[in-house]
Amino acid sequence: MQQSCQETFEIALSDRAKAGRPSEVRKVFRAAQRPGIISFANGAPFLGALPFDKLAEEARRILAEQGGVALQYGASDGIPRLRKHIVDVMALEGVTAHPDRVIVTAGSQQALNIAAHATINPGDVVFAEGPSYAGGMSVLTSHEAEVVHVPSDGDGLIPSELERLIDEARAAGKTPKVLYTIPNFQNPGGMNLSPERRIKIGHICRKNGMLLFEDNPYGLLGFDGQTMPAIQPEFPDITFYFGSFSKMFAPGLRLGWVIAPDSIHDQLVNIAETAALNPAVFNQLIMAAYLDDAAWKDTLDVYRGIYKAKFEALVETLAEVMPPGCTWNRPTGGFYLWVKVPDGIDTEELVWEAIERGIVYVPGTAFYTNGAGHSELRLSFCLPSIQDIRKGAAILGELLREALAIGHLHTPDRETEGKQLVPLGDPPVTME
Incomplete structure (x- = not known):
């Protein structure tokens, strides 16, 4: 029997391909593809009102x-x-x-x-x-x-x-x-x-x-x-x-x-x-x-109302469950809420524990190219139901309270160490 001999050929990536960044958001999506998980990560629109x-x-x-x-x-x-x-x-x-x-x-x-x-x-x-x-x-x-x-x-x-x-x-x-x-x-x-x-x-x-x-x-x-x-x-x-x-x-x-x-x-x-x-x-x-x-404009109005109701459910629940030191802004539209957590919590490390508990968010590090964002996260409220939003926010609050008690410390961002970060939100909601 003749043995097949194959040489390993290493493909050299172009400089442009090497410069590209893998999507941290999609990495989180892939890790969270399991039945029953509540996703605050996906910026996908709710499609239920389309004709x-x-x-x-x-x-x-x-x-x-x-x-x-x-x-x-x-x-x-x-x-x-x-x-x-x-x-x-x-x-x-x-x-x-x-x-x-x-x-x-x-x-x-x-x-x-x-x-x-x-x-x-x-x-x-x-x-x-x-x-x-x-x-x-x-x-x-x-x-x-x-x-x-x-x-x-x-x-x-x-x-x-x-x-x-x-x-x-x-x-x-x-x-x-x-x-x-x-x-x-x-x-x-x-x-x-x-x-x-x-x-x-x-x-x-x-x-x-x-x-x-x-x-x-x-x-x-x-x-x-x-x-x-x-x-x-x-x-x-x-x-x-x-x-x-x-x-x-x-x-x-x-x-x-x-x-x-x-x-x-x-x-x-x-x-x-x-x-x-x-x-x-x-x-x-x-x-x-x-x-x-022209009815497409009426459908758009329906969606605006749906997203507003989901946003309000999210911020109402966060106000009840988040630990002291957490802040978030109050957008007047769109899909996203930006949350800042106390410095002792690393949202990038904590996202995997969140997935284990049945929710997923996107850590703030996905939205910077300079290593910043460890104490920030994004919550997308566009896709989950209001019931899931309330349930998922409660899970997140419990997770952050535990993390704050334990102290998930991280190394300060090199690009931002010693610099004042300007907060988002006008004004932010603060859990004192």
Whole structure:
């Protein structure tokens, strides 16, 4: 019998692949895939109020009447009908654009990726709120950017801190290239960037020759229907505006978009085409059919009420069960609550014990690139039922009380040791 001889071949990763960060959020998701667990980790929307029967009928009609189009290749920047709807959606937050300037993508994640591909060189400095969206940080670091976190408070990113950090980067011989911000119901901090700061940071970016990446998946999810003015209308020459249907409708269709400065639009279309040829036509037709009926706004109102009720259940229970020294903010929309725990508790280490007890959250370390966040965590209230929210919050409170009594000590973050961290929330709830 002839023995098979195979040599081991070691694949050398590219420098860009080595620079990429694994998603700490998804690592937690994978560890928590077990029946009965209550997840405060998943930023997935609740889909129970969607008109599934109507959507099924629309899907049947699309295939029956337009099957040859729906299942065929399409335009690299998306179908005109959906791009027109996207313009109407953006107008709700003050963005004026022509449908020809809209590039439809596979969610806002791909939109961010093609923008980063087009503009960021290895070693460029990208500024982002501290904390910031873990998926966004993964995209930026995969393009070999140096991410610098800008302190935030209840009104969002602090402009004076941004100016200080830009000056520090220049003094160190680095290139400040981009500010990445989620101005509305920020992930993970939940705060809104105030109207005054939106204008101020736009001027700071323009003065320093920087681009502004405005990521806005949550802007229409204010609990009481309130919206904030987008940054893009005041600074269209430097702003890349990213939108998504994943939170306001559903993530399964993987549909988002980007509006870029006119000077770079064609290059972005080319990059998008290289990455995926075109967004799925069938998915776009379903989304367009949903938006054809103005009732989608009524459904959005239903969801706002659902998320508000879940948020209130969460903060009411936390006030009853959390140990002294814990604080959290009170967002007015979106999916997330940001919690700070006493310094003796390491939320990254404690997450595995939480999973054993039947709940999962995301430790704060997932939302920084500099090692910070050990005394912070994010709770997503969008997906669990109110009953599970109350039950899970009680488990979390008990776990933190025990951890505080035992003393889960951790080494201070190297990047933040000796520095004053600016608290999120205005004002935070404090359990004294």
